[in-house]
Amino acid sequence: MDTVTALTHEALLAMDQRKRAHLINSLGGFKSVCLIGSIDSQQRTNLTIFNSIVHLGAHPPLVACIIRPDTAERHTLDNILETQCYTINHLNESIYQKGHQTSARYHKTISEFDAVGLTPEFRNPFLAPFVKESQVKLGLEFRQRVNIDLNGTILIIGEIVHVSFPTPCWCTDGYLDIEKAGTIAGSGLDSYHVTHRLKRLSYAKPDLPLTEISPDYLTR
Amino acid sequence: MDTVTALTHEALLAMDQRKRAHLINSLGGFKSVCLIGSIDSQQRTNLTIFNSIVHLGAHPPLVACIIRPDTAERHTLDNILETQCYTINHLNESIYQKGHQTSARYHKTISEFDAVGLTPEFRNPFLAPFVKESQVKLGLEFRQRVNIDLNGTILIIGEIVHVSFPTPCWCTDGYLDIEKAGTIAGSGLDSYHVTHRLKRLSYAKPDLPLTEISPDYLTR
Numbered sequence: 001m002d003t004v005t006a007l008t009h010e011a012l013l014a015m016d017q018r019k020r021a022h023l024i025n026s027l028g029g030f031k032s033v034c035l036i037g038s039i040d041s042q043q044r045t046n047l048t049i050f051n052s053i054v055h056l057g058a059h060p061p062l063v064a065c066i067i068r069p070d071t072a073e074r075h076t077l078d079n080i081l082e083t084q085c086y087t088i089n090h091l092n093e094s095i096y097q098k099g100h101q102t103s104a105r106y107h108k109t110i111s112e113f114d115a116v117g118l119t120p121e122f123r124n125p126f127l128a129p130f131v132k133e134s135q136v137k138l139g140l141e142f143r144q145r146v147n148i149d150l151n152g153t154i155l156i157i158g159e160i161v162h163v164s165f166p167t168p169c170w171c172t173d174g175y176l177d178i179e180k181a182g183t184i185a186g187s188g189l190d191s192y193h194v195t196h197r198l199k200r201l202s203y204a205k206p207d208l209p210l211t212e213i214s215p216d217y218l219t220r
Numbered sequence: 221m222d223t224v225t226a227l228t229h230e231a232l233l234a235m236d237q238r239k240r241a242h243l244i245n246s247l248g249g250f251k252s253v254c255l256i257g258s259i260d261s262q263q264r265t266n267l268t269i270f271n272s273i274v275h276l277g278a279h280p281p282l283v284a285c286i287i288r289p290d291t292a293e294r295h296t297l298d299n300i301l302e303t304q305c306y307t308i309n310h311l312n313e314s315i316y317q318k319g320h321q322t323s324a325r326y327h328k329t330i331s332e333f334d335a336v337g338l339t340p341e342f343r344n345p346f347l348a349p350f351v352k353e354s355q356v357k358l359g360l361e362f363r364q365r366v367n368i369d370l371n372g373t374i375l376i377i378g379e380i381v382h383v384s385f386p387t388p389c390w391c392t393d394g395y396l397d398i399e400k401a402g403t404i405a406g407s408g409l410d411s412y413h414v415t416h417r418l419k420r421l422s423y424a425k426p427d428l429p430l431t432e433i434s435p436d437y438l439t440r
Contacts, residue, residue, distance in 0.1 A: 002386040009381040012281050015394070022394030024278040027358055027383060029252030029310055029398065030405035030415060031275070054274045054286060055251070057371040058244035061232050064286075066276060090249055093418060097430055104424040115426070138247055144370055150363060150377060151277040157370060161229040163247060166222040174235070174242030175408045178249065184418065185250035185405045188395045190433065191420045195250060195405055195413035198313060202410070204324040206335070210317055213410065 026188040033186035035099050036065070037087040037120070037129040038079035045120050045129045046075045047112040049099045051186045053088065061160040063088065063140060066153050072105050080156060084142045085127050089134035092182035096192045126162060135181045136165045170218045175200070177215065246408040253406035255319050256285070257307040257333075257340065257349040258299035265340050265349045266295045267332040269319045271406045273308065281380040283308065283360060286373050292325050300376060304362045305347050309354035312402035316412045346382060355401045356385045390438045395420070397435065 012020060032053040038046045050073070052066035065088075067073045080086050091099045098116040106115055113120045113129065120129035123139070130137045140158030147154055169177045185193045200213035232240060252273040258266045270293070272286035285308075287293045300306050311319045318336040326335055333340045333349065340349035343359070350357045360378030367374055389397045405413045420433035 002388060004384050005387045005390060006382070006384040009379075012380060012383070013279075017279065019394030020281070021278040022391070023383075023396055024281045024380065025275055026396035026398055027281075027308075027356065027380065028273050028275040028283055029254055029356075029403055030250055032249030032251055034249055052274050052276075053248050054272050055245055055248040056286060056368065056373060057288075058241040059233075059237065060371065061240070061244045061247075062371055063248055066274060066284075068277075088247075096418065097421065100421045101424050101430060104426045104428075106426050110426075136247065136249075144368075146366060146368070146375075148276065148364075148366070148377070151280065151282055153276060155366075155375065157368070159229075160232060160244065160247065162226070163232070163243075164224050164226040167225045168222060170225060171242070174239030175411070176243055176246035178246055178407050179411075179413060183249055185413075185415055187398050187415075188420075190422070191395070191399075192418045193399060193405075193415035194418060195407075195415050198316065198404065198412045198414060200408075200411045201317065201320045204321050206324045206326050206330075208324075210321060 022188055030185045030187050030193065033091045033099070033184065033192065035089040035091065035102065035131050035134065036076050037089060037131060038076050038083070039128050040079050040082050044109070045111045045113055046079055047102050047118065047131065048072050048076045049102050056157060062143065062157055063138070063160060064155055064157045067156055068153055072103050075108055077154065077156070080142050083127050086140055086142070086158065087128045087130045088138040088140060089131035090136035090178065090181065090183040092135055093184060093194060095133045096184055100190065123162065136178060136183060138163050168217060172216045172218050242408055250405045250407050250413065253311045253319070253404065253412065255309045255311065255322065255351050255354065256296050257309060257351060258296050258303070259348050260299050260302050264329070265331045265333055266299055267322050267338065267351065268292050268296045269322050276377060282363065282377055283358070283380060284375055284377045287376055288373055292323050295328055297374065297376070300362050303347050306360055306362070306378065307348045307350045308358040308360065309351035310356035310398065310401065310403040312355055313404060313414060315353045316404055320410065343382065356396070356398060356403060358383050388437055392436045392438050
């Protein structure tokens, strides 16, 4: 039997700052790690890795992310507010190290696309750059900013106005097999993981046993 | 070369409602899937699966989740507002099917712990129930409610006041190896995945190459 560590609120607050950051960032579970592409009004592109992306709703199709203005994420925030659009691009195994490198604090005049070696891809008339090397790409229009006064972070909400993905990954019921598309998951501040599906499970109802949903891919 | 499907905003809005829900829920990438335990003032326990948990900050240690009041998540919201506390419990391979079943709409008088066969675990003086079968458990105090008027969802922010996890999963730098703890990831509305680590990467700085962080587990 494994030994268990239990920590109180006081122990968490007393912990070394970087150690606490690693621990607390791990406690939320696995998370989405994506590259957010943006552009300012002078056509300067920016690319930053985010691990705080969360589904907000399907109708309208809304995605939210948390921005920390005291980090490399600040330029992304400036650009989104300036041009009202941005892209979300899934990370895969072939680009995650370049993706991680975008978290370095580059000067505003340097594009992370150039600095880390990823390719901006433009889809007219959408302004913000997508990442060519990504397999699942979302174009979003800015909808709302919510300031979280508790800790100075900002919730940015966008509406999905464009999406592209490999056709063989799309199932007939609408589910997109992001594992098959090569999308990876993150944990903590710096850990990257490939995944292996256990099961898809049927819609749960009281007093009805769950069944497995078999992959039924759209082919067209 | 894979064929690519590209969808416009209009195509997304015109899509069958359930199909769109599956697709849009897949687009945010992999996500945390956890069980939120709560209790009302009459000591009735509740347990519901959430896939919208997001790290908000480490100091103070804050976690947020999105609640949809028109779903099984409603009782969780009522309980959190009533007793001001709740727990977040990581899913693992041995309990994810029971976890998924908690998304069924059980009557308020039925505890999902009983309905799906999981064990409530109480840690005095903390009121809300933890899940005994979970390996990584957080106790939270309610801090703030943010209504998202765009789609009627609610952001609930809590502060971590208690945490427990298997000691051999904790690294000297504070990172908690949730993969080693058996935590799983989710995608879409109903898919569950185990993970396999690619690498942990060093803190990124401009003009400095990334290095791999080797696991260095605390043993005590």
